[in-house]
Amino acid sequence: MSHSFLHPDRLLPPEGEALRVARELLAGVEAAPIVSPHGHTDPEWFATDAPFADPAALFLTPDHYVLRMLGSLGLSYDDLGVPRRDGGKVAAPRDAWRLFACHYDRFLGTPSRLWLDHAMHWGFGIDTPLSAETADHHYDRIAERLGDADLRPRAVLDRAGVSTIATTEFALDPLNHHQHLAGEGLIGRIRTTYRPDDVTDPDRPDWRVNMDRLAELTGQDVADWSGLIEAHRRRRAEFRRLGAVATDHGVPSARTEDLSVEARQALLTRLMSGTPDPDDAELFRAQMLTEMAGLSAEDGMTMQIHAGVARNTDRALFTARGPDKGADIPLTVDPVAGLAPLLNRYGHGDATIIFFCLDEAAFPRALAPMAGYWPALRLGPPWWFHDSPRGIARYLDAVVENAGIWNLAGFNDDTRALLSIPARHDVWRRCVSAFVGEMVARRQIGVQDGHQIAAWLCHDAAVDAYGLPA
Secondary structure, eight states: OOTTTSOTTTTSOSSHHHHHHHHHHHHHHTTSOEEEOSOOOOHHHHHHOOOOSOHHHHHTTTOHHHHHHHHHTTOOTTTTTOOOTTOOOOOOHHHHHHHHHHTGGGGTTSHHHHHHHHHHHHHHOOOSOOOTTTHHHHHHHHHHHTTSGGGSHHHHHHHHTEEEEEOOEETTOOOHHHHHHHHTTOBTTEEOOEETHHHHOTTSTTHHHHHHHHHHHHTOOTTSHHHHHHHHHHHHHHHHHTTOOEEEEEESSOOOOOOOHHHHHHHHHHHHHTOOOTTHHHHHHHHHHHHHHHHHHHHOOEEEEEEOEEOOOOHHHHHHHOSOSSOOEEOOOOHHHHHHHHHHHHTTTTSOEEEEESOTTHIIIIIHHHHTTOTTEEEOOOOGGGOSHHHHHHHHHHHHHHHOSTTBOOOOOOOSOTTHHHHHHHHHHHHHHHHHHHHHHTTSSOHHHHHHHHHIIIIIHHHHHTTOOO
16 A cells, blocks of 8 residues: 555654654554444444445445535536435446546545545555546445455444444434344444434424324323423433433534423423424423433433534425435534533533534633533534544644543544444544644653543543443
8 A cells, every 4th residue: 555545644743753652652542442422324234234235325325525525516416326305316326436536536635535545445455546547446346345244334343343333313213223233132332322303303394293203102291391301211211221321412502491390381382382482493402402411310321412503504405315415514602601501400410411513613712611610511522524634633722721631522433434433533543642642742741641641532531421331
């Protein structure tokens, strides 16, 4: 493999003492087990352990990072083979792959390029970049290996050294695949995560129908506030039975509320009757975040809040192909005012709350000082648009001095692409080694302290934050 493809010192300091120390730190963490406590891989992959269909289905069509970049070049999602809701015709996998290959150089300098190159080399031994000239060669090489035993989904976890991986399911999910995994004794290594957005977000067009379904599943009157919370309590218990150690909440803002019992019921009644006030959807989401923190204090599930994103901003794309196709855009957040009601209720250690944010300016201004004060609050790693080498560097620079190392939740890959998991963890470990190596080189900390910090950020912090077995 040429150094121009995957250089052994990629992302490390360029020279000197910092490079020497970073290499030593990386050697200490690069083979550590991968803890993947939050992500969006398909549980059906692990339940059936079937081969992936074709190279495009593995690397192209499910990857919204890739699709959004190609779409920005004016390429058609039909020509890229992305399925349509109406079942309309799209390009064949090889044709879509060739189009992808012709524009692969557009990913230079992006984290997607690092992840894709790593995954193609790691999984298939490819050591030259994808291009128009190599498109068919790479396609054929990947296709001929997809049926091999060591590329089945469970074997990928073995090869990558994944000790535990969590998928994410909505509150109404029947969890059939996890039931199957439980029957094979695989729950624990593979877990679910409780994401109740389908019943906590009244802006969803199917929210009212979903609330009725929640009532049927749990035997509770969800038009009554106490019945609604009991319904969540029961669903959370079912998710915990199938390995869940965390909940996840995707919200457009950091707003939380702590309304009186009477105000909560009045809010729910307006929403259920179809006569809400203009602010009621946001108010309900805000109150439900505080309620979920209360349930986490009760049952011990780590609470993840992913705040600050406008989802599905391309309405035509959403109508034609559904969500998660790349048209999501970051928003600003106000965590000080937004989280105040929740933290004043549960912030002194009754729950573990991991906050993820796409508003980078909020980290040094607010989130790092907040995590450095509130016992319940930890900071999630750089997420989505900032899960990149420079994004990781900016994050560590922004938070460590005020939040400290131990109030960070380590790393999770938050991916839908299975083969990107070892690549993403490799990038994080290299960036952490570079950051800590610079601290050692400046004589700010000693080498042994550096090893302790690198081990914490690359493995131990995630185990601790999610309450996983050591």
